[in-house]
Amino acid sequence: MIAQIFQQITSGIAIGSIYALVGLAFSLTMRAVNAINFAQGDIFMLGAYFGITFLLFLKVPFWLSILATILVVSVIGILFEKVAYKPLYRARLGRAEHHVILIISTIGTGIFLQNAAMLIWGPDALAFPKIFPKEPMNILGMLLPMEYIWVVILAIFFMLTLHYFFQKTRVGKGLRATSQDRETAALMGVNISFADSLTFGLAAAVSAVGGILIAPISFATPTMGLTYGLKGFTAAVVGGLGSVRGAIVGGVLLGILENIVTGFISSTYKDVVSFTILILFLLIRPSGLLLKPAQQKV
């Protein structure tokens, strides 16, 4: 019994760190430009497919394929910003309309990416090659699947890198300044347009890491984006949308909860449980666990 709970929790943390990465991507764009990218899940899907392409078809070593995937997908993310986001940001429209148009434009781009993937890689599920050692590690009589440990380690590594980038580098500081006050940052010499592109690029890179780390857990399918996008968004909302720490806490909590539901109740309704959590959180505590509730501005 305890061994089973322990195993559910470990695999929950592994899948949760992937939700956390996607949630982080949502939080990045939310913080910087106050926009939600509805194609974030499809960018995650591209991460998985490019990962497979480099690993399986081009036989590139794992470390190099992670870097190549990040590079390719962040370029796609930047292109995405230039094509589907920026032209709309400039259009002078009412607030409500602006939201809707952004939603449709990003969903439209998501549909495009999904179907492009279907044409390139085919509609069937593709499996990743074995990347991580399969033998479970034995800790105090409990078996820990090594591949899950690797997923968590790599996720933490990339999150720390991102943290370092934001806290210590000049460009990262510029990005943080932009998200706090665009106009002042511009006056201080931050290139706002570059900052926006970079934000979308970084968000794409973070989701791409999530996509490639899904390897030991799931197959890649062209339509996986919607589910993982919603789960990532749920993770971000549970922790507090816009907060980096929140996305991580929310992702891990969601992953553990989902796995416990799967293990002890039923696997058919695990997605229903996650989406119910999303709706409940949006209703009861939309600011999430870690952020203070926001005041409505008049």
Add this chain to the structure above:
Amino acid sequence: MNIRYLKIAFVIGICVLLAFLPYLGINPYSLHIYTLIGIYIFLSIGLNIIFGHTGQISLGHAGFFAIGAYTSAILTAQLGISFPVAFVCAGLISLVFGLVVGRACLKLEGAYLAMATIGFNEIVRMVLVHWEGLSGGPAGISKIPNASILGLTFSTTRGKYYLVMVLTILGFICYRNLISSNYGKQFTAIKENALAAQAMGVNTTRMKIIAFGISTLYAGFGGSLYAHLNNYVAPDAFPFSESLTLLLIVVLGGMGNILGPILGSVVLIWVKESLRMLKDYNMLIYGISLMTLMVFAPKGFAGINLSFLWRRISGKN
């Protein structure tokens, strides 16, 4: 005075055209598509009430569409209840769900409301896939009997066309009266500025829930018609992208424009059907055209601004 007569003549002309359309040598498939357009007009009128007129986005309307379709299917195919009763029940059950979801979700705004309603849509779809005892699972419910009212059975393509057209016209008249009523004006006030509306004495929470309820009522009725048009329902017919299609119809036709649902449905369903011949590239082009449309014509066909378009293309701001 003249314009009034012109309007009346125009409406009569359209009605005559609709009445004789099946006899103009149109093949059954096209007639089926026209019937489908009628159902989409029904559904998008619903979405236009909450989104176009009241300004609250919903990306979960395919969920209510599904609830209506399944209610009608279960009542007629499994319990043997007659069509008129099932039709009304489909609307009412969808309305009950709508009131519950609306009561809960309408506190949210913008993208958050969009995400919450997408979540609802996915929940409905998954319950339909997994609860096999109720919904027949992924295979759905087949052999839904044809609609019949007072002994008159609508079994042919032509018959179904007339049924849907008559109900759609009735639905449209109700919609038009609703929007020009006191309620419609309060809806618009909420869309323009919720805080100001509240200050003027509009009970915004109540009005938003009423608008959402009516909108889901329409979705439920549309669902029932859909079930009896195809005699078959399955969860695949109600994915999240269907909610997006409805949203697009409303945006293309012009948000809050009374004729918007008609214009939008005709154009969008026609475009979707014509893209079908592109086979694999169909959805690819659909996606890219959504994005382009939002960049160049963010206010729909009603709001295409040619000079703005030209400045965008020529790169001058």
